[in-house]
Amino acid sequence: METKLPDVSVNINEKSAFDYPIFIGENLLKNAQLYVSSYTKASKFLIVTNKTVANLYRESLNIQNAEWMVLEDGEQYKNFDTYKLIMDKALEMRLERKDAFIAFGGGVVGDITGFCAATYLRGIDFIQIPTTLLAQVDSSVGGKVAINTQFGKNLVGAFYQPKLVLADTSTLCTLDKRQFKTGLAEVVKYAFIEKTAMCNFNFLNFLLDNSELIKSKDLGILKEMIKICCEIKARVVNEDEQEKGLRAILNFGHTYAHAIEKVTNYTHFTHGEAVAIGMRLVFDLAKMRNMISSDYYNLAIKLLSKFALTYVLPDSTTHEALVEAMLFDKKVQDNKVRFVLPVDVGKVVITSDVML
Ligand SMILES: NC(=O)c1ccc[n+]([C@@H]2O[C@H](COP(=O)([O-])OP(=O)(O)OC[C@H]3O[C@@H](n4cnc5c(N)ncnc54)[C@H](O)[C@@H]3O)[C@@H](O)[C@H]2O)c1
Ligand SMILES: [Zn+2]
Structure with missing residues (x-):
């Protein structure tokens, strides 16, 4: 065989x-x-x-x-x-x-x-x-x-x-529900960074259309979903194995996520839960800066909600603590925190000019 x-x-x-x-x-x-x-x-x-x-x-x-x-x-x-x-x-x-x-x-x-x-x-x-x-x-x-x-x-x-x-x-x-959802947060991330040229269709719509099958762990749809994620990641890594440029887009939502995990002592949230909050926060930031249409903002929130990827920061987590944690992240260069921000479906920009 x-x-x-x-x-x-x-x-x-x-x-x-x-x-x-x-x-x-x-x-x-x-x-x-x-x-x-x-x-x-x-x-x-x-x-x-x-x-x-x-x-x-x-x-x-x-x-x-x-x-x-x-x-x-x-x-x-x-x-x-x-x-x-x-x-x-x-x-x-x-x-x-x-x-x-x-x-x-x-x-x-x-x-x-x-x-x-x-x-x-x-x-x-x-x-x-x-x-x-x-x-x-x-x-x-x-x-x-x-x-x-x-x-x-x-x-x-x-x-x-x-x-x-x-x-x-x-x-x-x-896999228990919580761990499965943690993985789904990374899956949803690909829908926000996917370049259309990489897939024959829009991954965000694929996730919305198939959300019930995905949540019920239909193995056929999971295979398709995992394959698309691997394709997107493989192409990004192929262009930039050592994270000199493009690979940074895989960190969408992660600048906040790493800070959230650190401030909450890695005990309150799983990594994916922190990424889900991080993605919500970058969408809020992009909306505040008029970088995305309200249609896209609403679509993004809808996708997060479909998979119940909606979490609230504990009251004890202050903005100041998050900023401090972000400044100590290993990815900080010259004291500048890099953010990956959404601009359109499947399109992001990398920027360091965010006022913290
Ligand atoms: N190398 C990379 O590019 C990269 C990217 C993202 C995350 N990570 C790392 O991955 C780690 C997190 O990975 P994870 O979320 O898989 O966590 P994990 O490896 O801790 O697994 C989560 C839980 O699921 C259990 N488990 C594993 N397979 C199972 C199965 N089939 N059925 C039931 N239970 C099962 C594990 O025993 C564990 O309790 C972190 O250390 C993170 O830094 C690395
Ligand atoms: Zn991650």
């Missing part, structure tokens, strides 16, 4: 060696061995996952010559201690240059495993098998890998592309 053609291909154009497929669909886990053998020459694998995913899916993922490393579940474990545990395990099992890591889980597992792969023996292959909506539409694509430090999130990392991404949509059935 041969693998079918990939659903999306990412090639990072300056380095033609980076050309990897993304497969999206139901029940891919059971054929994972086939995909893995087709896209790596590895003879041994270290599969990194967490307790939650292992409990649900360990039996479904059968890869020969693999050892498992099961982490505790949580963002707080994306740190140096876990990095060391994984490295020690890889060294103990004598994983070699031609072998590979497999990240099996959400964005936390993907980010830390990717960073291990980037640095183990100065870099060995890795495969992403994302199991959250956020990981399938965002973190598994684009090659940013990292761990958190006591000074902030994702401060130690690399740009390192996987050899293969296998997004099994069936795994989303067990």
